[in-house]
Amino acid sequence: MPRILIAECKQEVSTFNPVLSHYDDFRVVQGEAMTAYHRTVAEEIGGALSVFDSSPDVEVVPTIGASSITSGGVLAADDFARLSGEFIESFRGAGPVDAIYFCLHGAMQAEGENDPEGFLLQEARRIFGEDIPIVISLDLHGICTDRMLTHSNAAVVYHTYPHVDFFETGARAARVLLKILSGDVKPVTARVNVPALVRGDELITESGAIRECIDLAKQIEASESGLAAAMMWGNPFTDVPELMSRSIVVMDDDESTACEHALRLADIFWKHHEKMQVPLTSLTDAVRQAAEVQSGTVALIDAADATSSGASGDSNAILAELLRQNYAGSALIPVVDPAAVQVALKAGIGATITVPIGGALDRERFEPVQIEAQVRMLSDGKFRSESFGWHWDSGDTVVLQAGRLTLVVGTKPVSLFDRSWFYAHGQDPKRFDVVVVKSPHCEPQMFSDWCARVINVDAPGSTSANLKSLGHTICSRPLFPLDDDVSFEPQVKVFRR
Numbered sequence: 001m002p003r004i005l006i007a008e009c010k011q012e013v014s015t016f017n018p019v020l021s022h023y024d025d026f027r028v029v030q031g032e033a034m035t036a037y038h039r040t041v042a043e044e045i046g047g048a049l050s051v052f053d054s055s056p057d058v059e060v061v062p063t064i065g066a067s068s069i070t071s072g073g074v075l076a077a078d079d080f081a082r083l084s085g086e087f088i089e090s091f092r093g094a095g096p097v098d099a100i101y102f103c104l105h106g107a108m109q110a111e112g113e114n115d116p117e118g119f120l121l122q123e124a125r126r127i128f129g130e131d132i133p134i135v136i137s138l139d140l141h142g143i144c145t146d147r148m149l150t151h152s153n154a155a156v157v158y159h160t161y162p163h164v165d166f167f168e169t170g171a172r173a174a175r176v177l178l179k180i181l182s183g184d185v186k187p188v189t190a191r192v193n194v195p196a197l198v199r200g201d202e203l204i205t206e207s208g209a210i211r212e213c214i215d216l217a218k219q220i221e222a223s224e225s226g227l228a229a230a231m232m233w234g235n236p237f238t239d240v241p242e243l244m245s246r247s248i249v250v251m252d253d254d255e256s257t258a259c260e261h262a263l264r265l266a267d268i269f270w271k272h273h274e275k276m277q278v279p280l281t282s283l284t285d286a287v288r289q290a291a292e293v294q295s296g297t298v299a300l301i302d303a304a305d306a307t308s309s310g311a312s313g314d315s316n317a318i319l320a321e322l323l324r325q326n327y328a329g330s331a332l333i334p335v336v337d338p339a340a341v342q343v344a345l346k347a348g349i350g351a352t353i354t355v356p357i358g359g360a361l362d363r364e365r366f367e368p369v370q371i372e373a374q375v376r377m378l379s380d381g382k383f384r385s386e387s388f389g390w391h392w393d394s395g396d397t398v399v400l401q402a403g404r405l406t407l408v409v410g411t412k413p414v415s416l417f418d419r420s421w422f423y424a425h426g427q428d429p430k431r432f433d434v435v436v437v438k439s440p441h442c443e444p445q446m447f448s449d450w451c452a453r454v455i456n457v458d459a460p461g462s463t464s465a466n467l468k469s470l471g472h473t474i475c476s477r478p479l480f481p482l483d484d485d486v487s488f489e490p491q492v493k494v495f496r497r
Helices: 032-038 044-053 077-092 116-128 146-150 166-182 211-222 255-275 283-292 317-324 338-347 420-424
Strands: 003-010 026-030 059-068 099-104 134-138 154-157 187-194 226-232 245-252 298-301 331-336 352-357 369-379 382-384 391-393 397-402 405-410 434-437 453-458 492-496
Touching (some): 026 077, 032 059, 044 059, 044 099, 077 116, 099 116, 116 134, 146 492, 154 187, 154 245, 211 226, 211 255, 226 255, 245 255, 283 298, 283 317, 283 453, 317 331, 317 434, 338 352, 338 369, 338 405, 352 397, 369 405, 382 420
Parallel strands (some): 003 099, 298 453, 331 434
Antiparallel strands (some): 187 492, 352 369, 382 391
């Protein structure tokens, strides 16, 4: 009976968020608790388990599942040492295994280690040997390094953005691993690096230009010798040496076809790369344009403070501009500010408080704004996400009413790619003239399907789509759009175990 080890380590980091991430920012489950948890949520490990469970001759060996509760800043050195140490100890205690499925994100970064996932895979190889098959799964926004490909047999990547195929990706990875384990296939991987960082609506896989790449990747996987294929555009905010876009194709013992497909994917991507940027509207114009809308809700997209991309969540840039322009409509605004929450908690429901809001974490970018507000709600911040039913926790959370401005203020960042934080605190975005959305893209039903207008705002923040404003210093250059006149001379690198 083959024993298949499963492990998970997922975090998306913005290097430009000044607040370090820590061990406690991860949901960590070990052993049987790991499999029990993942049988209740539709994530990658759950998808893999659905495949392994249908194979009666497979024994699953759970180790550690570590997934950041939300994205954040670079992981502190001591915390990465603790986390990686637990993985290594768990691997050593697993006993003999025949194969490994390792669920990763790909956009981690730690102090002193720019490739945490590659390090963990290297350690797994050191412990389990060179012959054992290892299949990894990755986010489209991951940075799939040479070290990751060197120490794995195949990489399987999401096909959707916004992401809805977590479960399916895990199942695909598990099926590839079983084929390798049975000796039915001999995977060979071709990879082409593309010197581009991209953002914007053209990356929505159902409707954007990237769909041409996604459709081809699916066709490759469905072909007779296809095992996995993807176009990854990385996370532009994870400033690491190998940050860029890349095509990855895994075929069964067919190097020439793998190279051909990888080049084709990369060429298609490069053909569209210049349009894969977000048209941004200045803060001043965005609020002015919102005020001109006569009916319906305007979504002001503050992707520069997208907590799901690694930002701190404490931006008050749009709030400050609404106040500066004396915006007369109603507005719903999310913000992270632990100190303001404590003031509201002490004052109690119904009290009127004067408190600075914003700039609590990223003090380099945001200046606190003083407001007078009534405390409307107090909460422990525990709720379930609208999108997937995941358990989220924003810590102590309050709702403040400052005139026609309603602020949901949390202690800790949570992902804001749906409306669940608003709903959990009694606020329906459809009842406001303006809603601030701190996510670059949400599923259409969340906002774009019903909002009267959607405006992408050029606000400051550690996940700004205005990439030149961030200050990359580590990634390889030249790189579009950080540099002018970037050329693409495709080269294929092959990985085979």
